[in-house]
Amino acid sequence: MVKESSRIKGFVGFFKSIKVKLICYFILMTTIPILIVSSTAYNSGKRALNESVVEKLTSIADLKKTQLSTWLQERIVDIGVLSTNKSLEISFSNLLYLRKAFHTIGRMKESEIGKVYYKRLSEYLGELKGKFIYCDEISILDVENGEIAISTNESNIGLVDFDYKYYLSVLENQGIPFKDIHYSDYTKQIGMTIFGTMKRTDPITMEETEVINGIVLIRVNTKDSIEQLIQDWPNRGETGETLLVRREGDKLMFLNNTRHLSGTALKMSIAAKLLVPESFMLDAMEEGITEAFDYRGVDVLLAFRYIPQLKWGLIVKQDTSEAFMPIRGLKNQVITLAIVSVVIIVIIVFILAHGITHPILQLVQGANAIGKGILGHRILIKSRDEVGILASEFNRMAEKLEESYAGLEQKIRQRTAQLRESEEKYRESINLANDAIFTIDADSASIVDLNKKAEGITGYSRHELSKKKIWEIVPEYDRDRAKQLWMTINKTGSGMLDNIDCQHIDGRLTPTSISASVIEHGKKKTIQWICRDITERKRMELQLIQAERLAAVGELAAGVAHEVNNPLGGLQNFVKMMKKEPGNTSQNLEFLELMSEGLKRIEVIIKQLMAFSRPYSTHMSNHSLNEIVESSLRFVDHRIKEQSIRLEKVLSPELPEIYGDADNISQVIINIIVNALDSMSNGGNLIIKTGYCDHQPSNIQVTITDSGTGVREEILNKIFNPFFTTKEMGSGLGLAISKRIMDDHNGNILVESKVGEGTTFFVCLPVRKMAVLT
Numbered sequence: 001m002v003k004e005s006s007r008i009k010g011f012v013g014f015f016k017s018i019k020v021k022l023i024c025y026f027i028l029m030t031t032i033p034i035l036i037v038s039s040t041a042y043n044s045g046k047r048a049l050n051e052s053v054v055e056k057l058t059s060i061a062d063l064k065k066t067q068l069s070t071w072l073q074e075r076i077v078d079i080g081v082l083s084t085n086k087s088l089e090i091s092f093s094n095l096l097y098l099r100k101a102f103h104t105i106g107r108m109k110e111s112e113i114g115k116v117y118y119k120r121l122s123e124y125l126g127e128l129k130g131k132f133i134y135c136d137e138i139s140i141l142d143v144e145n146g147e148i149a150i151s152t153n154e155s156n157i158g159l160v161d162f163d164y165k166y167y168l169s170v171l172e173n174q175g176i177p178f179k180d181i182h183y184s185d186y187t188k189q190i191g192m193t194i195f196g197t198m199k200r201t202d203p204i205t206m207e208e209t210e211v212i213n214g215i216v217l218i219r220v221n222t223k224d225s226i227e228q229l230i231q232d233w234p235n236r237g238e239t240g241e242t243l244l245v246r247r248e249g250d251k252l253m254f255l256n257n258t259r260h261l262s263g264t265a266l267k268m269s270i271a272a273k274l275l276v277p278e279s280f281m282l283d284a285m286e287e288g289i290t291e292a293f294d295y296r297g298v299d300v301l302l303a304f305r306y307i308p309q310l311k312w313g314l315i316v317k318q319d320t321s322e323a324f325m326p327i328r329g330l331k332n333q334v335i336t337l338a339i340v341s342v343v344i345i346v347i348i349v350f351i352l353a354h355g356i357t358h359p360i361l362q363l364v365q366g367a368n369a370i371g372k373g374i375l376g377h378r379i380l381i382k383s384r385d386e387v388g389i390l391a392s393e394f395n396r397m398a399e400k401l402e403e404s405y406a407g408l409e410q411k412i413r414q415r416t417a418q419l420r421e422s423e424e425k426y427r428e429s430i431n432l433a434n435d436a437i438f439t440i441d442a443d444s445a446s447i448v449d450l451n452k453k454a455e456g457i458t459g460y461s462r463h464e465l466s467k468k469k470i471w472e473i474v475p476e477y478d479r480d481r482a483k484q485l486w487m488t489i490n491k492t493g494s495g496m497l498d499n500i501d502c503q504h505i506d507g508r509l510t511p512t513s514i515s516a517s518v519i520e521h522g523k524k525k526t527i528q529w530i531c532r533d534i535t536e537r538k539r540m541e542l543q544l545i546q547a548e549r550l551a552a553v554g555e556l557a558a559g560v561a562h563e564v565n566n567p568l569g570g571l572q573n574f575v576k577m578m579k580k581e582p583g584n585t586s587q588n589l590e591f592l593e594l595m596s597e598g599l600k601r602i603e604v605i606i607k608q609l610m611a612f613s614r615p616y617s618t619h620m621s622n623h624s625l626n627e628i629v630e631s632s633l634r635f636v637d638h639r640i641k642e643q644s645i646r647l648e649k650v651l652s653p654e655l656p657e658i659y660g661d662a663d664n665i666s667q668v669i670i671n672i673i674v675n676a677l678d679s680m681s682n683g684g685n686l687i688i689k690t691g692y693c694d695h696q697p698s699n700i701q702v703t704i705t706d707s708g709t710g711v712r713e714e715i716l717n718k719i720f721n722p723f724f725t726t727k728e729m730g731s732g733l734g735l736a737i738s739k740r741i742m743d744d745h746n747g748n749i750l751v752e753s754k755v756g757e758g759t760t761f762f763v764c765l766p767v768r769k770m771a772v773l774t
Contacts, residue, residue, distance in 0.1 A: 034341045042334040049327045053301065057323075058289055060233045061303035061316040064242055067229055068307055068314065072178070075194045075220065078132050079177060083196030083216045088128070090201045091121045092140055092214050095149060099142075105149065105158050118150070126152055132218065134225035136187050140198060141215040143168070148186075149214070156186045167195045167215050176309060180246070181222055181255045183266060190265045191221045222265070227256045230314070239300075239319035244312055247272065247281040252313060260296060270295050276304045281313045291320065367394075435532045436502070438470060442518060442525040445469045445486050457512075457531065459505030470529055475503050485514065489527055493518045499538075499743070502531055511538045622657040623665075625690050625765065629702055631662075632669040633688075639677050640686065650689040655700050656767040660745045665765070668738040668749070672704045672761045675734065678727065679708025679759065693764040695750065700767060705760040711753040719751065 082088065098108050098117060108114035129138050129152045139151035139161070146164030148156050163179060171177060179193040198214035201207065220226075230242040241259035245252040251269040258264045272278060274293065279286045289303040294317060301324075302317035430437055436457045439449035447465045455462060458473050465473075471482035478500045488495045494517035501509040512531040519526050629651065633640075640647055658665075676686055684707040693699040711719065711726075718724050720739045742749045746766055753759040 035338060038334045038338045042331060045330045045334075046327050049330065050324070053323050054289055056235065057301060057303040057316050057318065060242075061289075061305045061314060064230050064233070064316060065305040065307055065314050068226070068312070069309070071226070071229060072176075072310060075134070075218070076177060078135075079194045079196040079216065079218055082128065082132070082138070082218065083198050085128070086201060086208075087124070088140075088216075089198055089208065091117075091124065092150065092198055093200050095121055096142065096213055099149060105147075121150055122152075122154070125150060134220050135218050136189070136191065136221045136224075137217075137219040139186070139217045139219070141167075141217065143197075143212050143214055146215075153186065159186070161186070161217070163193075164215055167217075168197075168212075171195070171197055180311070181244075181266070184219055187219050187221065189221045190223065191219055191225075194218045194220065222256060230256070231259070233316075237318065237322045239298075239322045241317060243315040243317065245281075245315060246312060250278075252276075252281075254295075255312065258295070264295075268295065275302065275315065276313075280304060281306050281311070284308050435530050436512075438465075438529040438531070439519075440470045440486075440527045440529055442490060442527050445471065445483075448526065454531070457502055457504070457510055457533070473502055475501055475509065482514075485516065486527070489516050489518060499534070511535055619661050619663075620659060621661075622659055623662045625655055625658050625665075625700060625702060626651045626653075628662050628666050629669060629688060629690060632666045632673065635670055636673050636677065639674075643677060643680060644683040645677065645680060646683075646685050648685065648687045650687070652689075652691045655690060655692075658700065658765045658767055660747075660765060664741045665745070665763075668741050668763060669702060669704070671734040671738050672763070676704060676706035676708060676759070679710075680706055684708060684758075694762065695748070696764055698767070699747070699764050701762050701764040703760060703762055705758060707758040710755040710757055710759055711751070712755055713753075716751065716753060720749075 095117065098111075098114050099105055102108040102111060102114060109118050125138055125140075129135050132138075137151060137153045137156070139148050139153070139156060141147065141161055141164050142149050143164070146161045148159050148161060151157050166179070167177075177195050179195070181190060181192050183190050184193070195215055195217050197212045198216050200209045200211040200213045202209070226244065230244060233240070233242070239259075242256075243258065244255040246255055247253075248269065250272055252272050252275065253266065253269045254264045256265050258268075261268070272280060276290065276292070277286055277288075284306055287305050289301070291299065291301050294300045294302075299320045300317045301320050302315050304316075305314040306312075307314060431451045433451055433453060436454040437451045438447050438454055440447050446469055450462060450465055454465070458465065460468070460473075470486065471479045474482050481497060481500055485495050485497045496516070497514040500512055500514060502512045503509055511534050513534045514529065514531055516527055516529045519528050629649075633647075633649075639645075673686070673688075680686070685705075686707075687703075687705040689703040689705075691701065691703070693701040715724075715726070720735050724736075739749055742763065742765075748762075748764045750762040750764070751759065752762075
């Protein structure tokens with residue numbers, strides 16, 4: 001009896017074990033198989049629906065491409081039928097004969113025979129128009145001058161279609177006889193023109209000659225023809241549409257009105273790379289389907305095709321939200337089924353797990369009490385299972401915590417005081433710093449904190465600066481650089497920017513150098529933006545540049561004297577000759593003219609020397625790079641001749657203007673040419689070219705190549721360092737200052753050299769600022 005009672009107690013204790021209860025809980029966890037089955041079913045369905053959507057758009061794109069090609073062939077057949085219509089050829093030949101007899105169409109129409117003949121031909125042309133689909137106007141031009149001799153639109157008769165030479169050129173070269181989509185001044189609509197020749201036909205024998213006397217035109221309105229053709233496709237929904245585009249450089253020009261925006265035909269364009277691969281319409285084989293953001297910024301699925309004979313691009317697209325709507329429906333069904341199954345299982349598990357969770361909840365309540373500082377709290381669980389053992393250990397832990405809390409609280413107070421003191425010292429050191437220090441929000445670039453120097457350099461109060469972004473404290477011309485630095489810091493964690501102005505509230509500018517880095521406080525990121533005043537450094541740099549410029553003036557002085565002596569010698573000879581024959585008026589007038597030209601030459605040389613030697617400053621404006629090169633060559637022309645240097649100039653004639661200071665850029669070019677001449681003491685070749693920059697295609701450059709001694713590879717990267725020189729009497733500042741001038745112009749200067757073969761300098765400059773029209 002005692003043994004049986006012991007067995008019952010052991011059995012009951014066994015089922016009170018958390019281990020057993022957890023086993024029962026996991027047995028009921030059938031939700032995992034349900035979720036796996038549901039996920040597998042959803043993925044299979046999603047894959048099938050996705051393939052269906054892709055297949056639909058691909059098929060529609062192929063269909064519309066075929067329909068467009070067929071449509072064009074039909075129009076070419078229409079123009080072929082119209083241009084070979086015997087009755088029309090005879091009538092038009094007679095009309096031209098009458099027009100020439102009366103000299104003008106107006107006079108012809110005023111005559112009795114002309115009025116009758118013109119009326120009959122107009123009615124016949126109107127009947128022909130009704131037989132052609134998509135025809136807005138039929139006109140026939142006089143092949144000699146492009147004048148519209150007859151048209152279904154009477155208001156256009158007598159006007160000149162200046163494209164008639166283009167029509168003849170295309171027909172002579174056997175091209176496709178149509179003018180691409182354009183705005184027509186004759187129909188006042190966007191459309192295309194299909195054209196063909198009309199040959200002179202004998203009205204009696206009805207024999208056609210080979211003489212072309214007219215050009216017949218069919219003008220088609222794309223809105224009522226092509227747009228209806230390409231936009232009509234099944235299951236288009238609310239967002240599906242077809243775009244017809246033409247490649248213009250890196251952009252795609254819309255040839256039809258979009259479904260969501262009106263008036264976009266020939267007016268809206270978008271960068272090709274935003275929608276399709278960049279080689280689309282450049283590579284005839286580049287076709288496919290992709291996902292992109294359209295002109296509305298909406299995520300779309302689009303299929304793209306190229307129609308080479310028309311040079312059109314065809315894009316069939318639909319918003320992904322609508323295209324994949326069936327997938328979302330399937331997803332919702334699967335989720336609903338899974339939720340219902342999980343809810344049922346959770347209810348069952350909850351009932352069974354209540355016996356497990358109740359004692360655990362008591363432990364949680366005890367832990368919360370301890371966490372709130374109620375260290376006298378104890379857990380009353382009398383069970384003998386694992387939870388009871390855990391409760392006993394928990395109570396012992398609470399007793400120990402209660403004992404140690406008193407000493408720990410005192411240590412925390414001391415540590416807090418130390419941290420507060422450290423923070424105050426740090427803030428004081430920041431405020432006393434000689435640099436302007438800003439703390440900005442990494443995401444928005446808004447100023448959140450600053451020191452006293454920052455208030456002084458900007459003139460704004462702390463409250464006013466807290467409402468500004470960091471680039472709003474610099475002038476307009478430097479804001480793009482400040483924004484670029486902010487983006488760089490967010491990507492790389494740190495960055496520097498030299499020579500950027502900080503603008504005071506009263507308009508004063510302070511040149512600064514910026515050093516910034518990201519600082520992380522937990523999950524929050526800020527940027528410490530340090531602005532150092534470089535006014536003194538800039539002053540010294542200007543002095544160095546001016547000193548180098550004056551040194552260059554001294555070096556060029558001998559050549560300038562030589563250039564001035566030549567015309568002065570001529571002036572002296574002319575004066576002597578005029579004294580000998582004072583009465584020779586005609587000869588003296590010729591001498592005076594030559595003397596005037598010599599004086600102008602001297603004046604130009606002196607002005608150039610004065611301009612080159614004046615103090616360094618930047619006066620930015622638009623200039624021709626070729627003119628700056630020519631002006632610079634005048635300074636060194638005497639050395640080129642004295643050293644028997646063969647000069648080759650290749651100046652590109654159609655370069656855009658640069659935006660910069662002509663005198664400073666001229667100083668850079670002269671410095672490089674003088675170095676080149678120094679390296680060719682025994683003669684050689686000097687090649688100067690202008691063109692687009694090899695390293696930055698959006699900029700233009702001047703390339704200076706000599707056949708001198710070259711520069712050794714180990715010192716090539718040092719030639720732009722201040723005071724580095726290989727000349728016995730050189731200052732080592734010429735190329736360093738040239739590099740500084742190029743930095744001030746946001747340009748670049750590069751060098752390539754081989755010992756014994758020569759050196760090439762690339763001076764790359766930004767083009768002038770121009771407004772972008774959209």
